[in-house]
Amino acid sequence: MTVWDELTARGLVAQTTGEDTVKELVNNGKAVFYIGFDPTADSLHVGHFLPLVVMRHLQKAGNKPIALIGGGTTMVGDPSGRTDLRQMMTQDRIAENVGKFKKQIGKFIDFTDDKDMMVNNADWLLNLNYIEFLRDIGVHFSVNRMLTAECFRARMERGLNFLEFNYMLMQGYDYFRLHQEYGCNLECGGDDQWSNILAGTELIRRKLGKDAHGLTISLLLTSEGTKMGKTAKGAVWLDPDKTSPFDFYQYFRNVADADVIPFLKKLTFLPLDEIEEMSRWEGSDLNRAKERLAYELCALVHSSEAADAAAEAAKALFGGGGVSENMPTTTLDECPDDGVGLLDLLVLTRLTPSKGEARRLVTQGGVEVNGQRIEDIAWRLPPELFVEPVILKKGKKTYHKVEIQ
RNA sequence: GGGGGAGUUCCCGAGUGGCCAAAGGGGGCAGACUGUAAAUCUGUUGUCUACGACUUCGAUGGUUCGAAUCCGUCCUCCCCCA
Numbered sequence: 293m294t295v296w297d298e299l300t301a302r303g304l305v306a307q308t309t310g311e312d313t314v315k316e317l318v319n320n321g322k323a324v325f326y327i328g329f330d331p332t333a334d335s336l337h338v339g340h341f342l343p344l345v346v347m348r349h350l351q352k353a354g355n356k357p358i359a360l361i362g363g364g365t366t367m368v369g370d371p372s373g374r375t376d377l378r379q380m381m382t383q384d385r386i387a388e389n390v391g392k393f394k395k396q397i398g399k400f401i402d403f404t405d406d407k408d409m410m411v412n413n414a415d416w417l418l419n420l421n422y423i424e425f426l427r428d429i430g431v432h433f434s435v436n437r438m439l440t441a442e443c444f445r446a447r448m449e450r451g452l453n454f455l456e457f458n459y460m461l462m463q464g465y466d467y468f469r470l471h472q473e474y475g476c477n478l479e480c481g482g483d484d485q486w487s488n489i490l491a492g493t494e495l496i497r498r499k500l501g502k503d504a505h506g507l508t509i510s511l512l513l514t515s516e517g518t519k520m521g522k523t524a525k526g527a528v529w530l531d532p533d534k535t536s537p538f539d540f541y542q543y544f545r546n547v548a549d550a551d552v553i554p555f556l557k558k559l560t561f562l563p564l565d566e567i568e569e570m571s572r573w574e575g576s577d578l579n580r581a582k583e584r585l586a587y588e589l590c591a592l593v594h595s596s597e598a599a600d601a602a603a604e605a606a607k608a609l610f611g612g613g614g615v616s617e618n619m620p621t622t623t624l625d626e627c628p629d630d631g632v633g634l635l636d637l638l639v640l641t642r643l644t645p646s647k648g649e650a651r652r653l654v655t656q657g658g659v660e661v662n663g664q665r666i667e668d669i670a671w672r673l674p675p676e677l678f679v680e681p682v683i684l685k686k687g688k689k690t691y692h693k694v695e696i697q
Numbered sequence: 698g699g700g701g702g703a704g705u706u707c708c709c710g711a712g713u714g715g716c717c718a719a720a721g722g723g724g725g726c727a728g729a730c731u732g733u734a735a736a737u738c739u740g741u742u743g744u745c746u747a748c749g750a751c752u753u754c755g756a757u758g759g760u761u762c763g764a765a766u767c768c769g770u771c772c773u774c775c776c777c778c779a
Contacts, residue, residue, distance in 0.1 A: 451774065451775065542733080545733065546733060546734080547734080548734060548735065549732095549734050549735065550734090550735080551734095552734090575732075575734095576731095576732040576734085577732090578732080578734075579732060579733075579734080582733085582734085606733080609733090610733055644726090646743085646744065646745090647744085647745070648742095648743075648744060648745075648747090649726080649742080651747090652726080652727080652740095652741060652742075653726075653727065653741095655727095655741095656726090656727045656728060656740065656741070657727075657728060658726080658727040658728075659727095686726095686727090687726075687727060687728095688727090688733070689733050
């Protein structure tokens with residue numbers, strides 16, 4: 293099976309600048325492709341994961357990857373798919389994030405052979421001369437055309453300032469630079485990047501008369517139509533300090549039925565026929581597929597040890613209520629003689645953000661301590677309870693262990 | 698630069714002097730049902746030392762016994778004209 297067939301069978305390809313040429317390129321390992329990541333936060337999140345997977349598929353087929361960190365473009369802010377202005381970030385913040393991104397991306401893609409394969413566009417964007425840039429690059433962009441681009445549509449209604457409007461030129465210029473310096477001939481990105489990618493291919497054609505290509509990756513949407521990896525508490529991060537491996541595992545363990553098979557195809561490297569097999573499972577059997585999905589991803593992102601631990605913890609909790617080593621834990625220094633207030637403990641463990649919410653939760657019967665439902669908001673956990681680790685349960689699936697040092 | 702309009706709680710959006718911690722919807726959380734799924738139904742959704750107190754309606758300064766609501770200044774955004 294060729295990479296192209298693999299990518300399309302997994303539903304990863306959204307659109308290309310020309311199927312035949314792109315197919316030919318990647319199948320023969322002739323693509324020097326780049327994917328950009330803007331360091332807008334201090335960690336990659338699940339949304340970045342899909343491009344990384346595509347990168348790996350392409351690399352395995354002998355194509356050369358370039359990971360571009362957008363240290364420069366982040367100074368501008370991509371308006372695509374946004375309804376409002378991004379918060380401006382300081383240069384220091386961005387530089388800090390760049391470092392973290394580099395580390396995380398390095399975990400997924402093998403850069404050992406060629407150090408230059410990870411680049412930062414701050415290196416060339418930050419020192420651009422305005423007039424020069426306008427004359428060299430700006431002339432090649434038609435404002436009329438840009439305004440009709442899909443990526444600006446939402447913003448045409450709510451407002452778009454000149455800074456953001458230039459994002460497209462920046463990204464186009466990136467591709468142009470990479471094309472010249474590294475022979476980069478394929479840009480990949482989320483489907484929302486389509487207009488930005490075209491900006492690059494067209495710039496290269498106009499300035500150099502050469503063809504460069506583009507491929508977009510279908511956005512990872514849940515069956516509900518929401519963006520994957522966004523929860524009420526924020527994104528699901530790849531950094532274990534921001535989203536614990538256990539929570540990460542649970543996130544994927546809890547996907548909707550309709551999402552399991554597509555996610556397995558898109559996000560994991562499990563052989564397609566194996567996934568095909570699972571797609572025949574029905575009803576509660578699908579839970580096994582979800583376990584697999586969660587396990588595979590946890591192993592990919594963290595490690596197989598972390599995945600084992602998370603799976604074991606989940607099994608202990610949901611299977612038979614056993615105490616587990618591997619669930620989120622809070623360690624207290626000591627327990628006062630008159631015990632610890634339940635509400636205080638809920639806030640302390642961050643199971644609830646405020647005491648008001650803790651109070652409501654308890655009143656509504658959503659809290660269990662060591663398997664026993666507690667509905668008394670004044671209840672205190674006596675010191676002798678802490679001889680063994682105490683298991684708090686919030687709702688149906690949030691567990692937290694509390695122990696005394 | 699001129700004219701018009703708008704900024705409300707997580708989001709959308711009511712509220713135009715006291716009955717406003719602020720309608721309604723969405724989202725979230727919890728309960729029932731279940732398969733750690735979906736759908737459905739119910740409750741709940743500012744904080745706290747909790748039948749009371751405190752802080753919130755872009756910012757700030759006023760008017761008033763009393764302001765999200767009225768007035769001044771400032772900031773931000775949108776629309777029309779240039």
